[in-house]
Amino acid sequence: MTHLAGVKSNRVRLDDVEAEASYHALEDAPQPSCTTSARPQCQRPVDDSLPPPTLPPHSIQEAVELSVQCFDILHNTSSKAVNPPKSHVKLPRSNAICTSHYTWWSFVPVFLYRTFRKPANFYFLTIGFLQMIPPISPTNGVPLQFLPLSIVVLIDGIFAAIEDYHRHRADNDMNDTRCLRYNVTSGAFETAAWKDIVVGDLLQLQDNDVVPADLVVVATDGQVAAGCYIETKSLDGETNLKLREPLLQAQFDNVAEPDIAAILNGLEFAHDQPPTPNIHVHRGAVHCRMPNTLSVDAEDNMVTLPISVQHTAWRGCKIRNTQRIWGVVAYVGVDTKLMQGLKIQAMKQSTIDSVTDAQVILLVAMLVVLCVVGASLHTTWSTPALPSYLGRSAPDSPFIASFFYFLITMASILPITLNVSITAVKNLQGYFMTRDKDMFDSDRNMPMQARNKALNEQLGHITHIFSDKTGTITCNKMDFRKCTIRGVSYGNGTTAIGRAAARAQCTPNNSTDATDEGSHDTPVIPNVRFQDQRLYADLDGASGPEQAKAIRWFFTHLALSHSVLLDARREFAASSPDELALVSAAKYFGFAFVERHPGSIIVQLAQDGSSETYYLLAVFEFTSARKRMSVVVQSCNASQDVVVLSKGADSVLWPRLRSDAWVEATKSHLHGFATEGLRTLVIASKTIALDEWERFYAEYQLAQVHSAERVEQLQDDMEDNLTLLGVTGIEDRLQDRVPETLELLSKAGIGLWVLTGDMQETAVNVGYACSLLTNDMDRYIVNAHTCPTRISLLHHLDELYNRLVGSASSFTSHQAAIVIDGTSLSLLLHGKSTRTDPDYTSTSTDALHFLRVALLCRVVIACRCSPSQKARLVELVQVHCADARTLAIGDGANDVPMISTAHVGVGIAGEEGRQAVNSSDFAVGQFHFLARLVLVHGRWNYTRVAHLIGFTYYKNIVYCMSMFWFMLTYSAYSGALIYAVFIQQGYNLFFTALPIIAYAVLDQDVPANIAMALPQLYHVTGRRLFDRHQY
Template sequence: SDFTWEVKANDRAYHRQFKKKVFLCWNRRKYADNAIKTSKYNILTFLPLNLYEQFHRTANLYFLFVILLQTIPEIATLPWFALLLPLGCLLIIRGARDLMDDIARHRSDRMINGRSCEILLGKRTLGSFSHLRNISTYGGRRRKKLSDKEGGHLVKVPKGKLQLLELRTLCKPCRAINMPRPAGMVAIPSVLGQTHELFPSLSSKQSRTLGISFQNTKHSFLEHLVDSFRLSRMPVVPLIGHLWVSFLDSFGLLQTVENAYGFPFLESLTLLKNSCGLSFRLGFLFFIKIFLMLVVISFCMAVAYGFLVVDFQSKHSYLSAFYSKSSVANEAFLIFWGFMILLSIIVPMSLYITFEFIYLVNSCFINWDLEMYYPPRNMPANARSTSLNDQLGQIEYIFSDKTGTLTQNIMTFKKCCINGLTYGPLKHGFWNKYADGNMVFYDSKLLTAIRNDEDEVVREFWRLLALCHTVMVEEKDGQLVYQAASPDEEALVTAARNFGYVFLSRTQDTITTNELGVERTYQLLAMMDFNSVRKRMSVLLRDPEGTIRLYTKGADTVIFERLRPGCPNELATEKALDTFAEETLRTLCLASKEVEEEVYQEWNKRHHEASVQLQNRAQAMDKVYEEMEKDLRLLGATAIEDKLQDGVPDTIHLLKKGNIKVWVLTGDKQETAVNIGFACRLLSDDMEILEEKEIYGMLEAYWESNNNLRDAQDSGPRFQRQQSKMALVVTGDFLDKLLLRTGEEQPQTTRKHSWLARLLRPRGVQSAREDPASRRERAFVDLASQCQAVICCRVTPKQKALIVQLVKKYQRVITLAIGDGANDVNMIKTADIGVGISGQEGMQAVQCSDYALAQFCYLQRLLLVHGRWSYLRISKFLRYFFYKTFASMMVQIWFAFYSGFSAQPLYEGWFLALYNIFYTAYPVLSMGLLEQDMSAKKCLEFPELYSVGQKDQLFNYWVFFVALAHGTATSLVNFYVALWAFDDIAGPGGICDYQSFAITVATSALLSVIAEIAMQIKFWTILSIVAVSSSVVLYCLMSFLTQNFTAFRVAPTIFRFPYANQNALTEPYILLVVLLTVVINTMPSLAVRLLCHITAGPEPGKSYQDTRVKVSTVELKGHFQRNSVRRRSSYAFSHKEGYADLIVRGASICGKTPRGPHPKQDTSLCPRTNIKVKESP
């Protein structure tokens, strides 16, 4: 629904109307206050709210229902504490953990809300923009807590001061950036993952009452924000001039100005209110299945009881008077509920809390791994999610960004092409005093052309780089410091600066440069910002001579489309772009034109009309931009180098050997991406690269065969040989045409690939019933999934997410996406697991990720070591948790056959209460925390073993049923060995009774379970030994406390087995029975392990050859030899609209810089890993 948000600057009377006294001292606010509250509870609400949350869990609610059933005497078959005690312990443990977490949140809230901010208190409202020029002397000042800040307060934000504000910045006085007109900035939490800013240019006529109103229709508020000022005695009009919209992190540091003044317009922050819960591996349906199984068993027991009663009555008719009081059906109904209570202990009550603890500790292991610690940034690995560790061991597809993820995202201006001539590095020095010593680019011919200042194209080329950007500048210690929205922007402006065209300063209306020693000021008429659709940015300027010029830079695809007919040097520039791409350089095209005054005036009217639209403003502005950005003159192209990160080739090599497919999704041009693929070992020289024509041909056969549902006739081995040598390279435009095509003719299948086309034929009625769009999607995913590597070039952030979504939909595999910038956020959120790289483009990817790493090379250890271990631990924990439960509790069913199906429990109540939470919890827990089948070094040496998790071999439905059958068999042995052994000695003259029989079965069950778990533990530590031995110690201790005569005299209905343990376990005969039971239970497991060891062959370390291959020089060579018919560009989509996070930058989540000098790092090693990468010569 539509809404309007209105705030007025320093108008306390206006905002007072929204505070109405409703009842006593309670105030009703239209707008929420600014206090941050991430905590859930307080002293009064903790207990009810926490219990409410905990009983939302299916298992807890089920046990509460069973405990309520126990209060009915007719069906109560267990002591009241048998279920209440374990449930109470679990609720207390979970509540204590929630309380500790909430206390930490309270502390964080108090710290944030307690921060002070300076409020300007004037006696008048801020009614004129002329007041902004002297705002520093406006009224008095008062320091207030951040939580007391309200809408309309004038707030001063000093430079370098950490703030948590959402402010409309009014003006920012600064020596380096003199802005005489007020500049506005919107700062909203980056819940969308993108960072922008808003700097409106305001007309001097707007000088009445200053306020702000936001209006929205239908769409999400944060996605479609329409900004306008409400002026007194004037209608709501939008901001006049160019808009840069900004979604910023809530925690901000003022970077490029000394101070700023603004007022809040959104008082409730949304970033800190977003949280997610634990996604449990065994969900609601699993417990429903167990519950239905208990219902079926209880029903069968009740039916059996009914038949037994009928048979008994027919044989003992003299007891008919006793049975006349109740019917058989009524008795069977009560027995049904009695068994429901008795068998409820089979439901894994402690599974939730144990799962959470295992996930948490395994996440801590990731955080504590020093091999994934990056000293230069003082950044360890960070497991931001604690519920996905086991899925790290089941990844089949990795979707990776290129820039900043595979590469360092440290851009260096390498080469350029000006007026058809290519210039590159030579060994000469600079004469310019502003030159940046970090840049390495020397060419005597270029230096001569610049210094002579005779070639107009050369002059315009460097002038464009100095003017067409969104870089902010400030002066530190006499040096200019640039802060750019992307590393590309900074590299280009730095290059222009080194060649004598220095960007000095900017205001809202002007840009000042120093060109070969002459200072020039240009009037900024319009800025046409970059976005992922336009793929370019332009500035319209009036130079000091009065000439209006348009400067444009962008992707070569869009620049060439907008050149004037017969533009000279176009062919030479294309050849230069091909050469740059073969060297894996990132390219960008530059163009300009002169604009007549009359043309500008007419265009400016349309530009103004588009800028004042409240609906579809962005589309209208883009249309106006298109009118201006045409008939351009090509100036040249730039080439920027972005080196690979350390360890990337070996990491991708290991991942591929682990049967993990790596897809690179990048905004770069095809040639650049392909050559990067060769450099990082994603592609190899013997691979056949499939491109658009071949893909169209193969997919055409797929579509034509929709009416022919024959199975593929091709043989499997041949396909496997072909698959390992195939790679797919597609572009974003190709994906749009392919997935959105309406059935136009495509090239026929080439005979060369007919085998693959036959393999891709649909294989079932379901494929025939799919709509054309689904068939196209399935065909593309089927083809891509059968290739060893896939590279998608020139894809937008939305297309990245679409590709991940299609693979998840049609392959049904676990996917991982890794990236470092805001353009990767959609992809990271779409994948099952998102990994953020803390790089040059900010923290947006990290904020939206499940795991944060400093380098791509750490991904190998995250997956092949921690992922594999976590999957192994979780799988073995689940298997033996269910095994131990069924091994002991299924005895209740066998005992029912000898107790007349009366729902009489066999075990003592305390054994049932303590079995899962004390007696057997620690051995299984140690397995879930510490188990390893091989060391971390072996995991990296033999990545082929990672496929066990991909196939889900360690825990699936088959493994679950095997564990159930194993536990059932163990329970049969425990019960019947004791039963048969007691046949000869039970009776009046025997030594065994019901209690001794129960103790014997319970002891046999416990020792058998502990022995089985001990045999399955492969990695023994001191904690593992303590965990296993503590189970026996706790059993003996608790048996002594619950079965002594003193306790029996105090509460005979609670402690019903006085001296039973002592009487039974002191008899040698019973001890021999227990020993025999344990031996019978363990012998089959030992036999199976021995058989598997014999048939499995040598150890993994001997069966596989050493996969460590010495990496050749990581030199970015030109592997891509073909000439492109269609040009593509590598203009980075990581570039953001406007000034990005240059004024306010999220810095609170960044790690602190370590004090003191860092130890010298060996750059030939992947940081903290053992994989060596040979340096390029």
């Protein structure tokens, strides 16, 4: 890199005043004209074989080095506040990470401090010190209690030291990893350790390099023109590649190379948020002076460019299919997304552990009572009653000394080995659970994972299971099956779910299953199972030019509106199986997505082999709150008009549509698709004039820098008054053995709740297909159509409750099912998110109207349900049902709030990454493994741990009460010992500890096949083997 040798360092450190002034200058800066920033100019013919022009890498490096100075602002300013928070005004952080708990010199004091903060350990430590006081010591001042205590502490210390040693090694390996960093002194890129990287450094990364810190990508060099691919598997578990755009490179298409250094020399960066673990959101801005060669309608040619997540590469990501990238460090060390996401979540505690903690308090109270009784009797016996005529008083009472003597003698009524025994047993149970071959998923080569072994026995008394549908009950492998375009429905046959639902409802079904037939001229490709020759005929004009045009634009929409990428093998890589199916369908019908560049997408037409380039002007991303996605495009080969392409849920897009003639027919087709269990998406668009778009984009760019709320409002305004193009129908098949699994869980007495974002008809028919719903059930529907207002909703729920309570038998009430939609849930659940939300408010009484009805039903189905609503429903049951024990199972990021909220969270390693697995307590590869996990291992572990705790308390109480009885009956209340001292110490530690541990690990009261064949045993066993009453 000799071309950088002559570059001088322009890096500066701004003090707080300068940083704040820079921020205000950024906010007050004039905004750019949309002519330059809103869209690329289409002024020359497009050669599809050539990538968009890019700047030579050497000039990018030289220019970027001059911009490094601006990143020093990152530690000194926040673009949200006039007075920056203290967290932003501090010395630069180190990029070194430390996940270990101890150092070589702090291990002993810190470990002992943490150990004796536990009440049980502190209690036995105190008993040991009391034994050293001869007047009250039954051991003649010898602290024999320290022997078993030291053994227990030593075992814990060895495990802690080994675990922390491995953390140290991993940290050192990570911190000493090398990367290329630009040295302003030598003018070249040199290797540097990750731990030495600081904010503002310019890094060069190559293909397959791991990103060492959170970067803003400023330039790239690779097969992807003006862009790079990154893999985020280490952050979110997703294996599909993601495209990132260089922040500055796209601005230089028409700028002379000598002017670029002048542009970057005046850059100023500001970020709009402190470090957060959210890898999908980032806002900031760069403020720069553009040369006169660009048309910028602002004084002094100043422009403000927004920084979004599309310009970032987070620590832990891997650069893929890209020769080189250059990036400037924005966050380091603990401020990076990766380290922010490693913050420890609140630990879950099993019900038995909670009861055990309460029993310790009772045992202490019992011990105090015994000591008071013993000391009182001893004092009475040993204090002589002197005659009054002697005129002398009795000697001082020995009550206090006797009390502590009895306390030391019977201290072992609290089992010193209980916590160690429970920990050892649960770890061994987890070991055998993970090696159960009947829960091994051969398709993914994945065994069952016990990620939180503290909850092993909690699986044994679950009362309610909350399950996602897509990817949990179904495979999450989507096939394009049907569509309706401009009021005409295409696609023959029905789905497996549709046939199963029809059989369950005893309704006639004359449709035949679709085979993978199509036009003889069109090859069959993955993710498409379509059969209907009429579509090909209409595409050729059989139903008139308007329908042919609508079909062409419908599939062009599918080819443009997505986030799918092409990997090195030219295969589609998608984060969503739905998008993969839609893009595959577009290709199947001759509208193939063939290339994506930052700012443009190329679609190839099979009809004549030509390609058409569309400029990608803006993307309004899909979120669980928006339930839709839109892209704004402009064809370079057509007029200058701009087109907005939207797709999303019918509940969201339907109110945004124009009143076209084919809307009602499309509604009917959508309902038909849903009754077959197909997942539906509404496809719509609208055309706007170029000047209207430029006015919108000017305001949109400003909002991106300063206001997330304004961004959402502008997106809503643009996604209105849309023209309906059609609806897609995508099949998602049931996983293997789902009906049998749900039937087993239902027979075990567990309430089943299915929470999905699909339409009501889709959810209901999937319920029939998997035997969750039957014709014998009374099915109650609660939605926005039947109950449009809060008052009518509450009145309807009260009627349902009275009807269920008034049933002649409890059997009838258990054969009821309720279906409720997201709109109704929004009326009922008024509070904020979950209790972990800082703005959380308690559940409204409206929700209790629904809860009391739901608890009387065997099945609850919630459709059009958002992630936050899923979590609120789980919490609703937990908070208001004292005996409820909830389990939530899901496979995607939208299930994480529900999984984290439930008493037990189970993640499925599905098609949408490992977010659910990473947040779960247990992980499985298929839904049907849940039955064995709960009915077999859950029941076994609950029985074993309950017996372990009961036996441990029993043996200690029997041992201490026998000594107490001897002291009262045969030793004149003196506290004389019946057992030798070493027998006392060995009783808990050696003689009685190992047998019960072996029992609690290996015992099987019934074989696994019997537990699966008779799920009713789970309900019987789950009736509290160990609780306060049993104690």
